[in-house]
Amino acid sequence: MNNTFLKACKGQKVKHTPVWLMRQAGRYMKEYQLVRSRVDFLTLCKTPDLAAEVTLQPINILGVDAAILFSDILIPAEAMGMKLEFTEKKGPVLGEPIRTKSAIDRLIIPDTEDSMPFVLDTIRILRKELEKKVPLIGFAGAPFTLATYMIEGGSSKNFVNVKRMMYKNPGLFSLLMDKITATTIEYLSAQIHAGAQTVQLFDSWAGVLTPHDYENLVFPHIKQAIAVLKKLKVPVIYFINSCAGLLHIAKKSGADVIGIDWRVDMGRAVRTLGKKVSVQGNLDPCILLGTPEKIQESTRDILRKASSARGHIFNLGHGILPETPVENAIALVEAVHAYKKK
Amino acid sequence: MNNTFLKACKGQKVKHTPVWLMRQAGRYMKEYQLVRSRVDFLTLCKTPDLAAEVTLQPINILGVDAAILFSDILIPAEAMGMKLEFTEKKGPVLGEPIRTKSAIDRLIIPDTEDSMPFVLDTIRILRKELEKKVPLIGFAGAPFTLATYMIEGGSSKNFVNVKRMMYKNPGLFSLLMDKITATTIEYLSAQIHAGAQTVQLFDSWAGVLTPHDYENLVFPHIKQAIAVLKKLKVPVIYFINSCAGLLHIAKKSGADVIGIDWRVDMGRAVRTLGKKVSVQGNLDPCILLGTPEKIQESTRDILRKASSARGHIFNLGHGILPETPVENAIALVEAVHAYKKK
Numbered sequence: 236m237n238n239t240f241l242k243a244c245k246g247q248k249v250k251h252t253p254v255w256l257m258r259q260a261g262r263y264m265k266e267y268q269l270v271r272s273r274v275d276f277l278t279l280c281k282t283p284d285l286a287a288e289v290t291l292q293p294i295n296i297l298g299v300d301a302a303i304l305f306s307d308i309l310i311p312a313e314a315m316g317m318k319l320e321f322t323e324k325k326g327p328v329l330g331e332p333i334r335t336k337s338a339i340d341r342l343i344i345p346d347t348e349d350s351m352p353f354v355l356d357t358i359r360i361l362r363k364e365l366e367k368k369v370p371l372i373g374f375a376g377a378p379f380t381l382a383t384y385m386i387e388g389g390s391s392k393n394f395v396n397v398k399r400m401m402y403k404n405p406g407l408f409s410l411l412m413d414k415i416t417a418t419t420i421e422y423l424s425a426q427i428h429a430g431a432q433t434v435q436l437f438d439s440w441a442g443v444l445t446p447h448d449y450e451n452l453v454f455p456h457i458k459q460a461i462a463v464l465k466k467l468k469v470p471v472i473y474f475i476n477s478c479a480g481l482l483h484i485a486k487k488s489g490a491d492v493i494g495i496d497w498r499v500d501m502g503r504a505v506r507t508l509g510k511k512v513s514v515q516g517n518l519d520p521c522i523l524l525g526t527p528e529k530i531q532e533s534t535r536d537i538l539r540k541a542s543s544a545r546g547h548i549f550n551l552g553h554g555i556l557p558e559t560p561v562e563n564a565i566a567l568v569e570a571v572h573a574y575k576k577k
Numbered sequence: 578m579n580n581t582f583l584k585a586c587k588g589q590k591v592k593h594t595p596v597w598l599m600r601q602a603g604r605y606m607k608e609y610q611l612v613r614s615r616v617d618f619l620t621l622c623k624t625p626d627l628a629a630e631v632t633l634q635p636i637n638i639l640g641v642d643a644a645i646l647f648s649d650i651l652i653p654a655e656a657m658g659m660k661l662e663f664t665e666k667k668g669p670v671l672g673e674p675i676r677t678k679s680a681i682d683r684l685i686i687p688d689t690e691d692s693m694p695f696v697l698d699t700i701r702i703l704r705k706e707l708e709k710k711v712p713l714i715g716f717a718g719a720p721f722t723l724a725t726y727m728i729e730g731g732s733s734k735n736f737v738n739v740k741r742m743m744y745k746n747p748g749l750f751s752l753l754m755d756k757i758t759a760t761t762i763e764y765l766s767a768q769i770h771a772g773a774q775t776v777q778l779f780d781s782w783a784g785v786l787t788p789h790d791y792e793n794l795v796f797p798h799i800k801q802a803i804a805v806l807k808k809l810k811v812p813v814i815y816f817i818n819s820c821a822g823l824l825h826i827a828k829k830s831g832a833d834v835i836g837i838d839w840r841v842d843m844g845r846a847v848r849t850l851g852k853k854v855s856v857q858g859n860l861d862p863c864i865l866l867g868t869p870e871k872i873q874e875s876t877r878d879i880l881r882k883a884s885s886a887r888g889h890i891f892n893l894g895h896g897i898l899p900e901t902p903v904e905n906a907i908a909l910v911e912a913v914h915a916y917k918k919k
Contacts, residue, residue, distance in 0.1 A: 395863060395900055402867025445861050446842040447878065479821035480841040499822040500788040519787050521737060525744025536789065558737055 237369050240301040244433060244470035244491050246513050246545035252538060253300035254571040255372070256564065257474075258554030259293035260305045264561055266292045276321045280306050283356035290361055294369060296561065297568050301369050301433070301548075302361060304426070306354055308376030308437055311422050312385055314345035315414070325389060332388035334396065339410050344417045347425035354422075355429040362430035373431030375423050377438035377473070378415040378460065379453045385411070394443050401452055408452065416456045420463050427467045434464060435472040435494065442477020442496070450484050461489040472515060476553055482507045497552030502540035513546030520551045523563045530563060534570045579711050582643040586775060586812035586833050588855050588887035594880060595642035596913040597714070598906065599816075600896030601635035602647045606903055608634045618663045622648050625698035632703055636711060638903065639910050643711050643775070643890075644703060646768070648696055650718030650779055653764050654727055656687035657756070667731060674730035676738065681752050686759045689767035696764075697771040704772035715773030717765050719780035719815070720757040720802065721795040727753070736785050743794055750794065758798040762805050769809045776806060777814040777836065784819020784838075792826050803831040814857060818895055824849045839894030844882035855888030862893045865905045872905060876912045 239253040261267055267289050271279060279285050290305040309327050313319040318330030333339060348355060361371050376384075384390070386397045400408045423434045436457070441449055457473065464471050474494030475485055485493055486508045493512050495504050497519035505514055522533050534549075541547035549571045555564065581595040603609055609631050613621060621627050632647040651669050655661040660672030675681060690697060703713050718726075726732070728739045742750045765776045778799070783791055799815065806813050816836030817827055827835055828850045835854050837846050839861035847856055864875050876891075883889035891913045897906065 393863065393898060395866065395898065398861070398863035399866045402864055402871045442840060445839050445875075446845075447875070448861075477819065477821075477840065479819075480845075483845070497787045498784060498819065503788075503822075503825070519740070519790075521735065521740035522744055524737065524741045529744045533787075533789070556735060556737065 236367050237300055240548060241370050241432065241470065243546040243548050244472070244513055249546075251572050252541075252547050252549050252574060254549035254568050255299040255301040255303065256293070256297070256551050256555050256567075257303075259297065259299060259303065259564075260289040261555055262557040263555055263559040263564070264292060264296065266296065276307070277319070280310060281353045283353050283360055286353070286357040287360040287364060290357070291364055293564075294365070297564055298572075299369070299568055301372055302365055303372040303435070304354070304358060304361070304374060304431065306357070306374070308374075308381065308439075309384060310351060310354065311345065311375065311418050312381055314347075314350040315342045315385075315418055317342075317385065327384060328389045329384055330388070332396065333385045333411060334400065336407060336410070339407065339414060342411075342414055344414060344421060347422050351422070355425060358426060358429040358431055370432040371430065372433045372435055372472070373423060373426030374435040374437060375419050375426075377436040377441065378412050378419055378456045379444075379449075380438050380440045381415050381419070382408075382411055383440045385415070394440070401448065405452060412453070412456050416460050420460050423460075423464055424467060427464070427469050431469065433470045433472060435474055436460065436490075438473065438475045441475050441481060442479075444481075446480050446484060449481055454484055454488070457488050465489060472548075474515065478504075486512060492546070492548060494550065495552065500540070501537050502543075505541060505544045508544070510545050513548065514541055514544045515548040515550050517550070517552040518567070520553055520556050520559070523551075523555065523559045523567060527563075527566060530567055531570055534567060535574060538571065538574045578709050579642055582890060583712050583774065583812065585888040585890045586814070586855055591888075593914050594883075594889050594891050594916060596891035596910055597641040597643040597645065598635070598639070598893050598897050598909075599645075601639065601641060601645065601906075602631040603897060604899040605897055605901040605906070606634055606638065608638065618649070619661070622652060623695045625695050625702055628695070628699040629702040629706060632699070633706055635906075636707070639906055640914075641711070641910055643714055644707055645714040645777070646696070646700060646703070646716060646773065648699070648716070650716070650723065650781075651726055652693060652696065653687065653717065653760050654723055656689075656692040657684045657727075657760055659684075659727060669726060670731045671726055672730070674738065675727045675753060676742065678749060678752070681749065681756060684753075684756055686756060686763060689764050693764070697767060700768060700771040700773055712774040713772065714775045714777055714814070715765060715768030715771075716777040716779060717761050717768075719778040719783065719817075720754050720761055720798045721786075721791075722780050722782045723757050723761070724750075724753055725782045727757070736782070743790060747794060754795070754798050758802055762802050765802075765806055766809060769806070769811050773811065775812045775814060777816055778802065778832075780815065780817045783817050783823060784821075786823075788822050788826060791823055796826055796830070799830050807831060814890075816857065820846075828854060834888070834890060836892065837894065842882070843879045844885075847883060847886045850886070852887050855890065856883055856886045857890040857892050859892070859894040860909070862895055862898050862901070865893075865897065865901045865909060869905075869908060872909055873912055876909060877916060880913065880916045
């Protein structure tokens with residue numbers, strides 16, 4: 236069993252820096268495309284054999300140090316009672332966006348085993364398949380990120396509806412956040428009970444907030460979720476996209492690992508985060524479209540700067556892009572593993 | 578003449594904090610909509626009488642402390658030889674994106690008086706109209722921001738083509754940046770000679786870069802442009818969107834004022850920027866969709882935190898949104914002017 240990933244999460248000594256890539260099972264890989272050519276995206280998420288199959292592809296092809304459950308952050312929004320669709324043009328669409336108290340009241344806090352059994356079945360298959368290989372990461376969207384999709388009804392440019400609710404009716408926003416947070420806690424606890432050995436909260440959109448509003452209206456929910464999950468004795472990773480202005484707050488989240496995007500210098504991030512958490516990141520996914528020299532140089536720069544952190548898990552600063560040549564992803568994993576700490 | 582704006586740019590003492598709003602002439606105002614109902618956006622930019630008319634609207638209606646030339650950052654890209662269109666759906670579209678050396682070689686460094694005389698005519702009209710009122714700000718897109726549109730052919734989600742060029746062919750990217758920087762210097766110098774009393778460089782997209790790449794591939798062009806412009810003895814404002822990870826670099830730009838977005842705490846920004854520059858910003862434009870209490874509270878929080886800066890010009894962290902109620906913009910200006918420094 237390659238346990239470098241779990242050790243780095245806890246800040247224990249490792250022989251080499253572990254690496255995995257956000258969206259490592261994805262469109263840039265022809266093996267994934269082959270599976271996707273037979274089923275649509277949501278069916279893939281909901282068919283345990285297939286979801287497990289694509290989860291395993293990057294373990295074998297890239298040689299990464301951790302697997303991450305193949306799923307989508309909006310699955311729990313559907314289980315809460317919303318209508319979820321993925322369209323080629325607009326991406327995810329959630330029908331009847333949540334904007335009123337009665338809409339919030341109608342949302343349920345789902346039982347994962349009842350309403351999302353496929354997620355837990357996928358985890359159970361994966362744990363068997365991954366035995367003596369690498370650990371399995373479960374995940375969920377962080378409450379605010381989920382709230383943006385639920386209030387906007389999909390992706391957004393300026394988050395006008397979310398922020399209008401936050402600024403005009405903070406009580407209503409808080410009610411929705413409570414319900415999503417309870418769902419997230421139940422959902423990740425169930426993933427851990429089914430076998431997930433680490434969980435990651437993806438806060439893809441927290442970075443659109445002022446630090447003041449993030450700290451007051453969003454961060455308490457994050458701390459609450461992490462406090463409950465930590466009792467289940469697996470590492471918790473908290474990833475924030477566009478984190479540069481929020482790291483001084485996020486360091487107090489209670490997470491074992493803070494995942495960071497590429498828009499912040501790794502050395503400065505480590506200094507802000509201090510010695511009580513490990514760090515994950517933070518190569519610009521676009522660098523994998525560059526030359527082997529650029530990939531090597533940027534990777535080493537990050538590894539060198541992260542060497543003063545409590546622990547470091549190498550990753551991209553966001554999901555791998557569909558345009559990425561697979562050989563560049565392989566070269567990245569090799570470069571991380573070959574790096575010798577000074 | 579209300580010169581609080583010019584004084585704050587230079588860090589001189591002012592009776593009240595000056596305020597203007599990015600995109601203060603815009604769709605949220607019915608007086609603007611009325612002008613736009615008669616002409617398309619590009620025609621408006623290119624018709625000095627009309628461009629001057631909409632420039633003046635917020636001076637009278639909001640009572641802001643500075644006027645900013647009504648124009649678009651892509652006007653010089655058209656003058657360099659590209660085909661520019663604005664579509665309702667996709668926003669700006671630049672035909673035949675620049676991806677090769679021969680495409681770069683075909684671009685010209687335009688003479689502003691020859692190819693964009695309407696910009697200078699608008700400035701000349703405005704200086705007459707604004708006499709004894711408020712100063713006039715000229716502007717241009719910063720070279721990297723212009724490069725993103727020219728390489729992508731319009732707006733972009735992941736900036737894959739820009740970054741591919743930066744990472745695979747930095748020499749080519751540098752060649753393009755040189756040509757855009759020369760254009761920007763000529764363009765802003767002409768604006769100053771025509772009467773602009775301050776110029777702002779808009780770096781709307783610098784924040785998508787790693788600090789490392791920003792510092793090495795983009796920042797030298799910024800410093801070069803600012804160094805030349807400063808010889809013309811008017812204040813230079815350098816605005817960076819998503820600046821949080823870049824401020825420690827931007828502080829060395831040579832600009833008189835650094836404009837910041839709302840994703841960074843004003844107090845932390847001032848500490849990073851130090852005492853040699855003034856700061857501009859940084860209310861989340863979405864806060865103007867909130868309650869009067871939220872607007873007041875957020876405005877005072879920023880004013881208080883910026884009080885330790887060399888100088889402060891209040892502004893939004895990005896352009897005002899079309900959804901903004903005009904009365905909220907007026908209330909914001911009043912709140913800034915009413916604030917008494919402790």
